[in-house]
Structure formats: structure tokens, C-alpha cells
Amino acid sequence: MRLFGWKAARPQARPALTRALGTLFQPPGGDWPSGYEAQVRAAYLGNAIAQRAVRIVAEGAGSIAVDATPEGHPAVRLLTGLIETAATHLLLHGDAYVQILTDADGAPAMLYALRPERLTIEADATGWPAAYLYRASGASMRIPAAPADGRPGLIHIRTLNPLDDHYGLGCLGAASGPVAIHNAATRWNKALLDNAARPSGALVYETGDGATLSPEQFERLKAEMDASYTGSGNAGRPMLLEGGLKWQALSLTPADMDFNNLKAAAAREIALAFGVPPMLLGLPGDNTYANYSEANRALWRLTILPLAAKILDAIGTALGVWWPELKFAMDLDSIPALAVDRQALWSQVTAADFLSEDEKRAMLGFGPRGGAA
Numbered sequence: 001m002r003l004f005g006w007k008a009a010r011p012q013a014r015p016a017l018t019r020a021l022g023t024l025f026q027p028p029g030g031d032w033p034s035g036y037e038a039q040v041r042a043a044y045l046g047n048a049i050a051q052r053a054v055r056i057v058a059e060g061a062g063s064i065a066v067d068a069t070p071e072g073h074p075a076v077r078l079l080t081g082l083i084e085t086a087a088t089h090l091l092l093h094g095d096a097y098v099q100i101l102t103d104a105d106g107a108p109a110m111l112y113a114l115r116p117e118r119l120t121i122e123a124d125a126t127g128w129p130a131a132y133l134y135r136a137s138g139a140s141m142r143i144p145a146a147p148a149d150g151r152p153g154l155i156h157i158r159t160l161n162p163l164d165d166h167y168g169l170g171c172l173g174a175a176s177g178p179v180a181i182h183n184a185a186t187r188w189n190k191a192l193l194d195n196a197a198r199p200s201g202a203l204v205y206e207t208g209d210g211a212t213l214s215p216e217q218f219e220r221l222k223a224e225m226d227a228s229y230t231g232s233g234n235a236g237r238p239m240l241l242e243g244g245l246k247w248q249a250l251s252l253t254p255a256d257m258d259f260n261n262l263k264a265a266a267a268r269e270i271a272l273a274f275g276v277p278p279m280l281l282g283l284p285g286d287n288t289y290a291n292y293s294e295a296n297r298a299l300w301r302l303t304i305l306p307l308a309a310k311i312l313d314a315i316g317t318a319l320g321v322w323w324p325e326l327k328f329a330m331d332l333d334s335i336p337a338l339a340v341d342r343q344a345l346w347s348q349v350t351a352a353d354f355l356s357e358d359e360k361r362a363m364l365g366f367g368p369r370g371g372a373a
Contacts, residue, residue, distance in 0.1 A: 034176075036117045039173070040172065042176070042180070043172055043175055043176070043179045043270075044092060049267045049270045049281060049283075050270050050274065052281060053270065053273075053275075053276040053281065054088060054091050056276055056280065056281075057087060057091060057274060057275060057276060057299075057303055057304055058085075058088040060299070060300065060304040061083050061084060061304050061307055061308040062081070062083045062084025062085075064083070064304075064305075064308055064330050064331070065330070065331040065334045066079055066329070066330060066331070067328070067329045067331055068329075070325060070326075073323070075319055075326055076328075078110065078319075079315070079328075082113055083312070085113040086098060086113055086157060086311050087311065089115075089116050090157065090168070090170070090307060090311070091170060091307075092170050092171070093116040093168070093170045093172075094116075094158060094161060094167065094168030094170035094171075095119075095159075095168045096116065096156075096311065097119050097132070097154055097155070098111050098113055098114070098154070098155040098157070098314075098315065099111070099112045099113075099153065099154055099155075100153055100155065100318065100319075102151075106151070107322055111315070114134060118134055118136050119132055120135075121167070122142075123166065128145075129145040129156075129166060130145055131145055132145060150321060151321050152321065155315060155318045157310060157311055157314040174273045177269075178266040178267070178270045178273065179270055182266040182267055185259060185262060185266065186263070189259075189263075221245075264283060264284055267281070267283050268283050275299070275302065276299060276303065277295040277298055277299055279292060279295040280295055280296060280299060293337075293340065296337045297337055297340065297341065300338060305332075308330060309330065313328075333365075345364070349363050349364055357369060
């Protein structure tokens with residue numbers, strides 16, 4: 001049975017400097033998005049850097065080959081497409097909820113990832129989770145946190161949130177400031193392109209006798225400027241001026257000329273908030289890693305593998321109620337980005353003359369040869 005529902009967004013605190021910067025780039029009449037849905041629309045749906053960073057991590061986690069003990073265990077097929085979805089929810093929301101659907105015999109038949117913003121946790125009198133409530137379109141279902149038969153109906157995977165006992169903390173809150181700045185810079189560049197891809201200027205009316213334009217003349221001149229000389233299609237078009245009119249170009253200020261640098265800095269902060277080295281997103285000005293291969297290796301070691309391990313550990317522990325012998329393990333040898341690390345390990349183990357052949361095989365993840373040559 002699938003569940004539907006929503007969870008009220010929780011405001012996330014921002015430091016004073018972040019709030020101050022927000023006043024410079026916030027849209028008219030509003031602040032940075034603070035609710036989960038608004039942050040997802042601004043970042044994942046409306047920002048190329050944030051979306052690509054999340055997809056790199058989530059798709060990488062979903063591409064890892066998973067082995068199970070005992071070998072060939074049917075639980076492996078339940079993970080198809082689940083790890084990528086759960087990783088996306090953890091990155092964005094900080095919580096991933098996986099419903100366990102059982103067959104007629106009571107064994108797990110499907111693992112279904114629920115949308116985290118639709119779920120609320122009901123706490124008991126002592127503050128511990130008593131049930132999970134999932135709602136949407138008027139329908140709802142309550143899943144006990146501790147069923148009487150000891151078989152969980154829901155797996156809750158969460159990242160650490162030091163200010164909340166029940167919900168995790170996603171990356172959207174930390175990325176909301178850079179996302180707002182990056183989106184504002186994009187709108188500024190779009191507006192600049194719409195104005196003939198150059199800074200605006202002023203028409204100066206000089207007659208020498210102190211006369212000014214009448215309201216009718218001013219409105220006609222403004223309409224002609226909008227129709228004939230603005231927009232990217234009119235870039236470079238020569239301007240015809242009547243007597244007394246003079247075009248005065250306005251130069252870029254130092255702040256304007258640094259706008260692209262500000263946008264690049266915001267893009268790097270967005271990438272770092274999601275744990276992706278900026279070099280992998282083609283962002284300028286990042287020299288942390290010597291080359292692309294080293295940055296890619298750091299991405300896997302520091303971000304993707306820990307996230308995938310968290311998801312697999314939680315799922316394996318829950319399914320262990322039905323299958324106590326079940327253990328999930330990631331096949332690290334199948335990850336191309338870690339080939340350099342694997343090659344270095346093999347070279348070190350091979351050169352260790354004080355180890356027996358079976359000891360070397362054990363260090364590399366192989367079973368004993370059994371006395372064969």
C-alpha cells in the first residue's frame with residue numbers, strides 16, 4: 001500500500017552575515033526561500049549548479065554494485081533504483097523514508113521511497129517517535145514506529161541535525177544563500193542581455209535655452225527606445241537622434257565588473273554545500289586538487305561512499321528482522337574512479353614478502369587458494 005501526504009516545512013536559522021547578504025539579492029517584497037518546497041524550486045529546479053551537484057552524488061551512489069551475504073540473496077533486487085532516490089532525499093531534505101511492502105507470506109516484496117516533505121513524526125509523551133503519518137490529497141496513513149510483531153513498516157534514514165531530535169538536516173539550508181546570489185546574478189546578466197548586452201546609458205536633451213521635453217514628447221521617445229533599441233535582437237543597431245538629443249553612455253562601476261566573480265564564488269559555495277569538488281563542475285578558481293582524477297577520487301571517498309554506506313546500513317538493519325544473516329556490501333572494485341587506489345593497494349600487498357599468498361589474498365578480498373600453486 002502506498003501512502004500520500006505532506007509535512008510542514010521547518011524554518012532554518014541563518015547567521016547574521018547570511019541574512020545581511022540576503023537583503024542585497026532577495027527578490028522584491030520577499031526573503032530567501034526558507035521552506036523545503038521553495039528551496040527545492042530555487043535550487044534543484046532553478047539552479048544548474050545545485051541540480052548537477054545533487055545528481056552527481058545521487059547517481060554515483062545509485063551506480064554502485066551491491067553484493068549481499070549470503071550470495072545471491074533476493075534482497076538485492078529490492079534495491080533497484082532505491083539508493084539514488086534515497087540519496088537525493090538525504091541531500092535535499094536530510095531525511096529519507098523507505099516503506100517496506102510485504103507479500104502474502106509477510107516477507108518484504110518492495111521497498112518504496114516516500115517523499116520526505118509529506119511525512120510527519122508523532123512523538124509519545126517521552127519524546128520518542130511513536131508513529132509516522134504520511135498525508136496527501138486528503139488521504140493519510142499512520143505507520144507505527146515500533147509494531148507489535150517487531151517488523152518495521154518504515155525505514156527512517158536521516159543525517160545529523162544537532163537542533164532536532166527527529167528530523168535530519170539537508171544541504172538546502174546551507175546552500176540557500178549562495179543559490180540566491182547565483183540566481184540573482186543570472187537574472188542580472190539576463191537583464192543586461194535584454195538591454196543590448198551592454199550597460200545602459202542616458203539620453204541628454206541639450207538645447208542651450210533651458211527648454212525641456214513635454215510629457216507627450218517624453219512618452220513617445222520612451223516608447224521608440226523600447227521598441228527599436230532594447231533587446232538582444234537590436235544589439236549594435238545605430239541610433240537616430242533628433243535635434244537637441246545626445247546619447248551619454250554609462251560605464252561599468254567596479255562593483256558591476258566584479259559581478260561575474262561574485263557569481264563564480266557563489267557557484268563554488270553551492271558545490272561545496274553538496275560535497276562536490278567545484279573542479280568537477282567546471283567552475284573557475286578552484287585549485288584544491290591537482291587534477292580532475294584526484295578531485296573525482298575525493299568526491300567518491302568523502303561524499304558518495306559514506307552516503308551510500310549510510311543508506312545500505314539502515315536498509316540492511318531493517319531487513320535483518322526477516323533475514324538475520326543478510327549483509328550488504330559495496331563492490332568498490334567496480335568503481336572506475338577508485339582504480340588508482342586499488343592499483344596502489346595491489347602493488348603494496350604484492351611487494352610485502354613477509355606475507356603468505358593466502359594472507360595477501362585475504363587483504364585484497366579474495367578467499368584462500370587452498371594450497372594450489
